[in-house]
Amino acid sequence: MKLGFAFRLYFQNLAASRSLNILSIGIITFAFLILGMFMIAARNMELVVDKWGEQIQVVVFLKDSAGEADRARVERKLAFRPEVKKLGYVSEAQALERLKGMLGDKATVLSGMDKNPLPASIEIQLQKKYRNLQFIEALAAQINAWPEVENVFYGQRWLKNFLSLYRIFKLLTYAIGGLIFLASGFIVYNTVKLTVYSRREEIGIMKLVGATDGFIRIPFLLEGVTQAVSASIISLVLLFLAWVIFHQTIRIPFQLFALGGISFLTPGQMISLVAAAAFLGIMGSMVSFQEFLRV
């Protein structure tokens, strides 16, 4: 089939049913606005949760007898491990200062002590993919066996609660996201079907004069994809404008979430949204088209 002819048919169709196309794009835009809003909400919640996740750390307490050389050896051994993101040494004096800071006015209770009881420690921040309970437990057990180490602490209870909460959050995101995606897909399918339905007679006539299904299908596929892709781009532009206005006019204490502000979608997510639109447009026209081919 000549592709040029398919494109000519496609442009003829667009011109012939401009209002129907605008209506379809409008409906699909709404569907993608909802999907896009959910994606922004999910992304920001994930950023918040990730921020909290950064607080997951393993604290290695060194033995009182451990000297400078021991500490340097432990740090070196840790620094070579792929799971370690950042290391921080906290001396006995620094630990005491932190405790005083945390006690505030009540720090005077410490003044009676003639010796600093706090041990020196090394704080380990883990790479994101290693922040799971099984791994942290195994790592803690390994480090604990080192001769220079007195004890390893990783906030076992907090960590367990946090990680199960994180799992629920992830699961909910996928479930709700999946449902919204399905609903959007259904809307796109039905809207594209509307266009094909309005042309069912035309499809019938083309078939009666000997056009193959493939010949007829291409302009309709192009129409479905154009509708869905342009709707997704319009929804992204609208969301971006809303995001800019929101940032300029409303001030929310975002520091509550330890974030600078609400983030927009990443370029990857935007491309995924447009790609998903193209996919839904193709599927929508393919499936609905099949129904009207039986002539």
Added chain:
Amino acid sequence: MIELYHLTKQYERDIVALSDINVKIKKGEFCYVTGPSGAGKTTLLKMLFAAECPSSGQILISGRNISRIKPRDIPYLRRQIGVVFQDFKLINHWTVYQNVAFVLEILGAQGKDVRRVVLNTLKRVQLHHRVDSYPQKLSGGEQQRVAIARALINQPQILLADEPTGNLDPEITDEIMKLFVEINDRGTTVLFATHDRNLIRAYPKRIISLKGGSLFSDSEESSSPTLELGKKR
């Protein structure tokens, strides 16, 4: 050219649209298919261009059995058969030219050739001055001539017409009929479904009469064209 053997079409258990039709139509013949509404005229024509498939029996077109034609082969069969309908079946947002040229575009004909052949065919049906008009701007007779041009452009060996004058007034009917006769004179086999007895009288040809889905009479077998069905009514 067209051979039907024990052709039967049954929709549900009780609805028989055609029953045991046996007919042979020679190459270059002009043949009316007549009968009252519901006699099976349209069903018969639909089976010839594979819009319906028979429940039993055989259809041979130019020796090729199309009774169990595969869906992917149907477009190629339709390219060899011109079909004209009562309601014209034109695409309203296409011009006269585009409606007719589409058939050649399907075949992958080149732009220059398409233009030449389309204009010649439109000249043949006396519509060359309306190439850029849209069907809704044309009279019923003109729309039917566009449909005939579309059916003819591919020079088919067979032309099927399903009540093509059903929506037209007597004067226009006569014009269209003359066109069909001229097409037949040039060698195209024409199968013309109608229940217009005046038309059959005015242009006597072979008559295949259907009644209740069965073959009621065939003027070929009774040596001269008759209107038996009309007489009985």
